[in-house]
Every structure is written in C-alpha cells, then in structure tokens.
Amino acid sequence: MLSVEHVTKNYGRFTALGDISLTFTPGVYGLLAPNGAGKTTLIKMLTTLLFPTKGQILWEGEDIQVLGAEYRGLLGYLLQQFGYYPNYTSRQFLRYAAALQCIPRREVDGRIEALLETVGLGDVADEKMKKFSGGMPQRVGIAVAMLNDPKQLILDEPTAGLAPRERVRFRNLIHALSGERIVILSTHIVSDIETIAGQIVMFRDHRLYCCDSPARICAQFQGRVFQLPAGTALAPGQFLLSEGQGEDGLVLRVLCDTPPIGGAMVTSGLEDAFLAIYREGQP
Known part of the structure; x- marks a missing residue:
C-alpha cells in the first residue's frame, strides 16, 4: 500500500500541492487535471525525484525517503518524454536498461522476450528504433518500466502526441499490466482513463478535489x-x-x-x- 499523508510541496511562496492525502492499493488510478494542476509534482514526489515540503509518503508504512534505493527498486516509471538511442534495437535497448538496473544476466533474456511480446514488438525486436513510428518507442518505454516487475507502475502523460489507434493500444496494454500492482497514470486526456481507471484523482486549486470512481464523479452531474x-x-x-x-x-x-x-x-x-x-x- 502506498500512502500520501498530508503532503504539501512549496516552491518559495507558491504552493504546487497543498495538504494532499491519498491511499493507493493495487489497481489503475488516473490523475486527471488540467496542465499545471500538480499531477507531475505528485508523480515526482512518488518517484523520489522531489521531496515534500511537509507531510510524508509511506510504502507499507515506511517513509520512502528512508527506504531510498529499496523503494526505488519497486518502481517502474515512464516519463512523458521517453529518451532512447535510435541506433539501438528494442532488444538491445532493453538489455542496456536491464544492465543499468543491475538485473542478473541469467534473468534478462527470457524477461525481455516476454515483454517484447507483451507490448507487441516481438516481430520487430531486431529493427533499429530510429525506424519506429507512432507509439512504438513508447511501447519500448513501457517494457523498460516493467523490467524489474515493479509493484508500482507510474506513467506521466504516456499517450501525449499518439495517434488514436496507438492510444487505444496503449490503454489496453496498461489494463493488461495492472494485475496485482498499483498503476498510476497521469493525463489531461479524459478518454485515456475513462475505461481503464478504477479510481480518478482530481486536483483543483492545487488541492485534492476527489479520489473516486468515474461513475460516482459523473453521477454528481446527472x-x-x-x-x-x-x-x-x-x-x-x-x-x-x-x-x-x-x-x-x-x-x-x-x-x-x-x-x-x-x-x-x-x-x-x-x-x-x-x-x-x-x-x-x-x-
């Protein structure tokens, strides 16, 4: 379980997020809000790229700042702008990413093959990524984020700029990967999470507006x-x-x-x- 307890993030006099409390359990959560509302700030705190000004974030009851590398080893994280080496094939890039994560070589090849099939790149695994089109590089990014079989999969605007067909493929992939893990998807594109997120987290005025099911959020406007x-x-x-x-x-x-x-x-x-x-x- 991941708990955000009374977290505030200030930049000088500006409050990016104020007194946020949330609890995440396995399932898909959509962070849905306009740009600038605080979605990326929360994600950066969940991934320890930023730290709260006040409050704390707990994983299974322990502060993630204290857990440090142990906590980060439980994360899979895909940034909005996924960087890669265009002259690498997807298989080569996954091997490179696995080496950076210190995943034992004996475990790597089988896991990479399975992930390439999962993200629909098995038949182009040995083509250079510079030849990829549309959302194919993003699918490699998902595979990288899944290399360590994370307990948390955090995706920051993963479908930005993708064609409608790739966005549908991406949503289906995210749903398939949720399983017994926490999946947190940040977006301002409503259709990306309407059909796959069990809970929608919304911010307004840099504070938590709600964390509820899509049906209950819609019901207030029926x-x-x-x-x-x-x-x-x-x-x-x-x-x-x-x-x-x-x-x-x-x-x-x-x-x-x-x-x-x-x-x-x-x-x-x-x-x-x-x-x-x-x-x-x-x-």
Whole structure:
C-alpha cells in the first residue's frame, strides 16, 4: 500500500500541492487535471525525484525517503518524454536498461522476450528504433518500466502526441499490466482513463478535489447536462461544456440546474464532469 499523508510541496511562496492525502492499493488510478494542476509534482514526489515540503509518503508504512534505493527498486516509471538511442534495437535497448538496473544476466533474456511480446514488438525486436513510428518507442518505454516487475507502475502523460489507434493500444496494454500492482497514470486526456481507471484523482486549486470512481464523479452531474441546438443563446446559470455533432447538426452541451427551454437531458460522461469541474471562472 502506498500512502500520501498530508503532503504539501512549496516552491518559495507558491504552493504546487497543498495538504494532499491519498491511499493507493493495487489497481489503475488516473490523475486527471488540467496542465499545471500538480499531477507531475505528485508523480515526482512518488518517484523520489522531489521531496515534500511537509507531510510524508509511506510504502507499507515506511517513509520512502528512508527506504531510498529499496523503494526505488519497486518502481517502474515512464516519463512523458521517453529518451532512447535510435541506433539501438528494442532488444538491445532493453538489455542496456536491464544492465543499468543491475538485473542478473541469467534473468534478462527470457524477461525481455516476454515483454517484447507483451507490448507487441516481438516481430520487430531486431529493427533499429530510429525506424519506429507512432507509439512504438513508447511501447519500448513501457517494457523498460516493467523490467524489474515493479509493484508500482507510474506513467506521466504516456499517450501525449499518439495517434488514436496507438492510444487505444496503449490503454489496453496498461489494463493488461495492472494485475496485482498499483498503476498510476497521469493525463489531461479524459478518454485515456475513462475505461481503464478504477479510481480518478482530481486536483483543483492545487488541492485534492476527489479520489473516486468515474461513475460516482459523473453521477454528481446527472440531470444537469442538456443538449441544445447550436446558436441557442445561453441564459444566466447555463454553462457551455462543449459543442458537437448531433443527429440534426451541431449541438451544444450545457450544464445547468434548471431544464432549459428546448433542451434535451443527456447522460453526463467523464468529459462533461471534467469540463464542469474545471470550467472557466470556477471559484
């Protein structure tokens, strides 16, 4: 179990995260918030790249700063910008990464072959990575993060810049790897976590807004999201969530407490909840 207990991170007078308390158990957690809300700050503290100004982070009841290298040996971490040597093949790069992690050579080859198959690169394992396209390098990054069979897999914006098909492949891969480990996925792309995360962690004003299931987060907006024809003038108390294509043309999705004239109630999704929670002018 990973526990974040009353953690605050300050940079001078600026508070990046204030008094955050969370508990992570095996499963997939999505850190969902706009850029600058504190997602990466939390991830850097969970990976010991940063340390809290106040509070502590515990692994199985022990402070991760005290555990040091022992704790880091339990982590698999994929940064948003995954660096690699383009002239290496994926197999060569995984062997290199395994050497850096001091994984015994007798364990390496079999584990690498299994991981290459898991991430769908078994048939191109001996091609140079400079020839890879789309999300293939990111899949190598996942394999690197999994080399030590981590208890925690932490992914920072792993699908940024990927094509839709690669993003779907990546989500399926993350779900398959969750098993008995904690998977923490940081993103601002709602669809990346809507179908795979059991718990969504959201920050607002640099504090914890919620840690709850997607269904429960969406439930607070049920009966408050309506669809209106495009061009409809919004009345006071009505907030535009998004515009999209309906059966009869462009439509508006609007958040309000009172059913609008000419509006049709629609089921609220996680994207609606995200836009409602982080709407412009939100106090």
